[in-house]
Amino acid sequence: MIISPPFLPAVGVSSNDAFSTDPLMDAVDKYEQDHGIYPVALDRRRHTGIHLKSDILDQRVHAIADGEVVAYRVCEFAIDGGDSKADSNAGFVLLKHTTETGEGRALTFYSLYMHLLDLDSYPIDVTKQQLPEFLRTKSPGGNRDELLPPPAQAGNGLMKVQRKDVLGLRGACQGWRHLHFEIFMTKKDFDEYFGPTQLGKEQVVTPATSDYWGHSYFVIPEDTQFFPLPPDADANGKLGDIAFEKLQVDKNKATLYVEAWFHKGQKYTKVWRDEGNGQLRLLTMAQPGTDKSGQPLERLQAQAEKDYEYTLYDRAMALYKTCPSDGYELLRFGRILSKSDKLPEGERATWMRVTFDDDKQGYVDINNAKIKKLSDADFPFFKGWQKLDEANGPFDADGLCDIDALKALMCNAKERYMPEALARTESGKKAEALARYVRTTKGVREQLRGFICEAPSEWDSSNNEQRFGKLKAPGEHFEGDEKGYGNLLKRVESLQFWDETGLTPGEKLWFFHPLAFIRHFRKCGWRSLPELAQMLPRKSSVEAGGLIEWGTAVDRWQDGETSKLGFMPPNMYLAMNRMWPKYGFTDPQRQAHFLAQIFKETGALRSTVEYGGDNYFRTKYEVLTEQEAGAAFDSLKAKKKAVKYSREDYIKMRIAQARQKAEELENTQPGDGARFRGRGLIHLTGRGNYRKYGRFRKSDFTTDPKCELISTDAFVAADSAGYFWVSKWMVSKDIGASRGGRNISRRADLGVEDDNVHAISVPVNGINPNGPVARKQFFRYANFILGDLPSMPADRDLVRQTDDSQQEQKK
Incomplete structure (x- = not known):
């Protein structure tokens, strides 16, 4: 899924912060306002969204993902927010998003953008032409005299938007400039996606599926043995030529929760110890200063292992000689996710460096079956995810929050000083207590982000009496004031729109903290078929892909292609999603660099096999005769091409070049040139490279017809390209965009300029x-589709790929 926040500030989009895994979300987090806390407003009522206010006056509001319009309202003027003043905006867009995980599981959710600015208030220098067609014309109806908005309009699934499309500008509510933003799921959609996960389960287990993404997590039971060195290490602390630093020996005194992730080549590890009563203590809490690699510890609060990810291939080859491919997955995931694992059980020890007590680190074999292994795909409880329904939530039947119940959920019963309440009602006293608790108790707002709450929508009028009826009770605001209460409902109902959504009135939904949802799923790395189809531009230079219709783009990813230009196997989109996490293509920048290369290598996904006849491959990768070299020279001269060699010297040079190429590729037998032609998404070429890849996978790709699997099997074609990328040794000085050493990601992590490509x-x-x-060109385009730049780079040869059914809405 490709997802981004509704604001795209330049400070996050272009950040070079080497220590932040998601600088854009770090920037947008600062926009969350105190008057719109999720999931409870400070008047104790449910608040199933958040309020966002950017520091840019006319900040555009963008669609967070591709989706269809469920309902919307375009206002011509501002409305009465409650004080008989035109101080509020009722424009909104509700989108439905449907994607899939790459493992065949669907994810459907909704995003709501409320309080979009009315058209009359648009600044002169902001063009409305950025808006999709349906948002440029005001909705019919409304009452300017009474400052009431027009009714909402149904989208009926006929209008679609793409991620980053502009939906409008943020407006205001009761004079407060902000965007009210929600993300929710229906019960059916929620159960279908989250049913297989471990959300809400405190007794976690290692999943039996390969649905893995994001960070890795390990639950290490108490009394697990930690070693100063792997037991089989030699006297110099080496295991299979891999050096291990000597640490400490002991056993952990309580359950440990370990989080591990990779970022720009480094491996980071955080460890929490279970202190009982729902309390976790961070053991890797760092003191101010820097670690050995110069990284600021107070920011990371994690132990860092420099260049660990870049050297995974070398580690796998040294430590797991029987099947390095399986070992590579053990080192990255802590388990083997491939469906055809070949590494014997007795050779799967995976020694991980872990802090197990204050100032104590040791090595533990995370392959141990007693250690549970999870990922962000599992939504583990110890990362703060809590599923709150009516039975275990802090809200009563009126939708009011009970502060004591909230404290209990947070495992925080500490009493806080509360002066005599200034409010005149009992409800006001409780609201004051709640506000103080949320604002003054460290970590409360962060913990609230993990709450996933079942609740009715505030935009559903069928819930109004339940939500507001208590305001008429003795001592409350509308006691004896039926007219005032009626005016309140009139204003509330003028904003509500549930009747136009097609969703069931009165049905409870599952709500997420929107920024927590977006930040979490930005780590997933998987891309749906429509998202991958967008990666091939509709139009590009002839040298790139030329004209590629939407249906053609989908077919190349899904059905493959067989033509005179070559062969592309079917189901490449599934193979890509399986390959990407294994080889570390988990962020947009790496993915865009990889796609740019494979698109050129395969002719925009037209062939995973190098095109040419047997004689062509013989002369290119095997042997060149004197007659053939002479004919080549004569042809150049006939075409009046400048040749700086004599005919005799040219023949010698070309024969020597062919011989040298054959030696480099280890093509030793007649026919090797054609037999081991370039295959895969990055054309693996030559007997030697086929043999090395076979050793990595514990499979012989040098025999017919198995060598053809590298081009005919989508999963092998994709995997061989990932293998090529991480195993490639580069001889270079570390200057500018170049880096020497193993793994092309060393260079992909450096930047997005032409020099980097x-x-x-x-x-x-x-x-x-x-x-x-x-x-x-391929890179600039893919980087725009995958990344967070709000506008496509200027290039007259480039046209964005669009689903044909969306064309009418993109005029």
Whole structure:
């Protein structure tokens, strides 16, 4: 899923913060306002969204993901927010988003953008042409004299938007400038997606499926043995030529919860100890200063292992000789996710460096069956996820929060000083207590982000009497004031729109803290078929892909292609989603760099096999005769091409080049040139490279017809490209966009400029890579689709790929 927040501030989009895994979300988190806390407003009522206010006056509001319009309202003027003043905006858009995980599981959710600015108030210098067509014309109805908005309009699924489309500008509610923003799911959609996860389960288990994404988590039971070195290490602390630093030996005194992740080549680990009574204590809490690699510890609060990810291939080859591919997954995930694992059980020890007590670290074998292994796909409870329904939530039947119940949910019963309440009602006293608790108790707002709450929508009028009826009770605001209460309901109902959504009135929904939801799913890395189809531009330079219709883009990812230009196996989109997490393509920048290279290598996904006849491959990768070299020279001269060699010297040079190429590729037998032609998404070429990949996978790809699997099997074609990427050794000084060492991600992590694309193209295609313009164009486009830049880079040859059914709405 590709998802982003509704605001795209430049400070987050272009950040070079090496220590932040998601600088855009860090920036948008600062926009959350105190007067719109999730999931409880400070008057104790449910508040199933948040209020966002950016520091940019005319900040655009963007769609967070591709979706269809469920309902909307476009206002011409501001409305009465309750004080007989035109101080509020009632414009909104409700979107439905449907994607899938790459494992065949659907995820359907809704996003709501409320209080969008009315058209009359748009600044002169802000063009409405950025809006989709349906948002440029005011909705019919409304009452300017009474300052009441027009009724909402149904989308009926006929209008679609793409992620980052502008939906409007943020408006105001009762004079407060902000966007009210929600994300929710219906009960059916929620159960379908979250049923297989471990949300709400305190007795977690290692999943039996390969549905893994995001960070890894390990639950280590108490009394687990930690070692100063892996038991089989030699006297120098080496195991399979991999050096291990000597640590401490002991057993942990309580359950440990370990979080591990990779970022820009580094491996980071956080550890919490279970202190009982629902309290977890962070053991990796760092003191001010820097670690050995110069990273600020007070920011990370995690132990860092420099360049660990970049060297995973070397570790896997040294530690898991029987099947390094399986070992590679053990080192990355803590378990083998491949469906055809080949590494014997007795060879799966995976020694991980873990803090197990104050100032104590040791090595533990996380392959131990007693250690539970999870990921962000499981929504583990110890990361703060809590599923709150009516039975275990802090709200009563009126939708009012009970502060004591909220404290209990947070395992925080500490009493706080509360002066005599200034409010005149009992309800006001409780609201004051709640406000003080949320604002002054450290960590409460952060913990509230993990609450996933079942509740009715405030935009559903069928819930009004339940929500507001108590206001007529003795001592409350509308006691004996039926007219005032009626005016309140009139204003509330003028904003509500549930009748136009097609959703069931009165049905309870599951709500998420919107920014927590977005931040979490931005780690998923999987892309749905429609999202991958968007990666191929509708139009690009002829050297890149030329004209690619939507249906063609979908077919190339899903059905493959067989033509005179080559062969592309079916189900490549599934293979890509399986390959990406294994080889660390988990962020948009790496994915965009990878796609730019494979699009050029495969002719925009038209062939996973190098095109040419047997004689072509013989002369290119095997042997060249004197007659053939001479004919080549004569052809150049006939075309009046400049050749700086004599005919005799040219023949010698070309024969020597062919011989050298054959030696480099280890093509030793007649026919090897054609047999081991370039195959896969990044064309693996030559007997030697087929043999090395086979050793990695514990499979022989040098025999017919198995060598053809690298091009005919989508999963092998994708996996071989990931293998090529992480195993590639680059000889280079660490200057500018170039980096030396193993793993092309060393260069992909450096930046998004043309120099970065060229630096990556060299290890993929050679010192003078072919199609340099196409590779750069493919990258700029893929980086826009995957990344958070609000506008596509200027390029007259580029046109964004769009589902044909959306064309009418994109005029």
